[in-house]
Amino acid sequence: MRHFFAILRARNLELIRDHATWIWNIVFPMLLVLAIATLFNDEDSAIFQVGVVDDSPGQLADLKQIEHIQFVEYRDLDIALQKLRHHQLDMVLQGGTAPGYWLNDTSPKGYLLEKVVAGVRQGANALTRNAVSGREIRYLDWVLPGVIGINLMHSGLFGVGYVIVRYRKNGVLKRLQATPLGAFEFLSAQVVSRLGMLLIVTVAQFAAMNLIFDFFTEGSCWLLLLIAALGAMAMISLGLLMASRTSSEELAGGLLNLLTWPMVFLSGVWFSLEGAPAVVQKLALIFPLTHTITAARNVMLDGAGLAQIAPEIAALCTMTLAFLLIASFRFKWGED
Template sequence: MWQRIWAIFHARTLEGIRDRSSLAWNILFPLALLVGFSLFFSGRGQVQYQIGVIGKQVETPVWQDLWQMPYLSFDHYSDAKTAQLHLARHQLDLLVDPSHQRYWVNPKSPKSMMAEKVLQGLVHQPLSRAQLASRPIRYIDWFLPGVLGMNVMFSGLWGVGYSIVRYRKNGVLKRLSATPVQPIEFLLAQVLSRLVLMMVVTVVLFVAATTLLHLTMRGNLVLLFGIFTLGGASMISLGLLIASRSQSEELTSGLVNLISWPMMFLSQVWFSLEGAPHWLKWVADLLPLTQIIRSARQEMLYGTMTSHDWLGLVYVIAFTSVCLIVGAWRFRWR
């Protein structure tokens, strides 16, 4: 059994390495995105201020002008510590507690200091002031885990799902069906081969990006790449599920695009869903890529994994297992 798996794994890996144009594209395109966004978003950023509110909005004349002010977005928190942590991490520009007449600023954030001036101009009442500070996190630092996750997604869905459909259409699977190779052996070899190549590309991208752009890395590298390995396995398993019965490259291409593009925009690759509606956040949390990118950002930028992040990884493991089992069960050679 293991000799057959090794033979298929070796052949598939050589095929991936010899496809130099695809391999170069997987490295150069994400790296170009990182460099481009580093240049594009190095300016002043958005005009809108993100303000956290602890508890409910107090509907009094003192605070009414603030709530009605355009270009301000409000996020409500029931836990003060969570809100303060978001302010310290530059996810909020200002934090207010209307019930206790106080607010917090981050002195290391220019937007926080400007948001304080807006608050003082709209709320004509003495408020208690406090400061929370941490090392600034640039957009490019926040963007890197999203790019790596996006690259893992496309590599897993297209590299495995599309290849298997091509094998079926070209008659390769038909010839393999006459050998002692079992479907589970063939699929396992495909998963391992693509996963190895995927992680090599991820390591090269990470080293190049952190070296060229001096990006932040505060967590454990082994855990970080373990997260991306799990993400790669989940995307590969999803690709296998799509390709388990499909005989048309056009249909497979459409299904992969139908899954990958919404996942790319909802999984916070490009932008945060901090101020998005709750139903949209709930939909995004169902996507495995969301859990992978969120956990990778948490480990890379802050060096700590919360219980919510660990639960997300458990969900990804369950998602991967279900896709692999169903994909192997539905798989047909012909």
């Protein structure tokens, strides 16, 4: 028993001196609860989602006063109608010189909203009715890019982050330092190695699930593969950056969790950010997962081409290069 208590005492002292772990375990749950309370506030819950186009003179102000409806502004009517066709919106209101509303004939919520609009706008103020039709996009189709994105995120961040920390603790990096190998070359090799594995797994997952669920896919599968590759590279590079100096597995785990949880909540994995406050939408753009999911959904659900997702492609390439360069400059071969 003396040996047991000696090891117990040594480990307890090690934990007590590990201030980063203590801070992480205290602060992280508080941040998580705060994020959930902010993002999932039920005080202003909406039953319907309505797109609004060209309401600059305030022509639709009376309709926008109706409670339990979330109004989302769109600059382009075609984009709003595309979402209406796929049941991602329940109605589209249009102002301007020809005010009216658009419905999907197969949407039950659209039928109810039409009755509400007719009750508010009657007689000379009535709006012109327009209709569209299209295949409904299931929530499963919509959430698929987010699920695959989460897998890329976890595998990219934790898969390489812990490996680098373990290499540093075991002295492997110290031995590599004696070779002509540079930090950028070493980190680039980690990216390419992990990338190959992630792409094989992602393609296999998508193919197998598509046979079962027949996902709605309008765009190019090759373009989806490119997005997955760029997204994975950005995640792996970010994981290398976070592990570029730390020698503590506990601290590395805390830092990586500090990255993953905000991305899960703010990157539009489980719910759309279209109706979120502008500051939340801007904040989400700092995460590579946001650009990965946005590009994948635009291609998969809206049939977007390379030109339409060029901003997301450019953002992922820029992030990957920036993370790798910063990680190379900060990289520490040993524990000292």
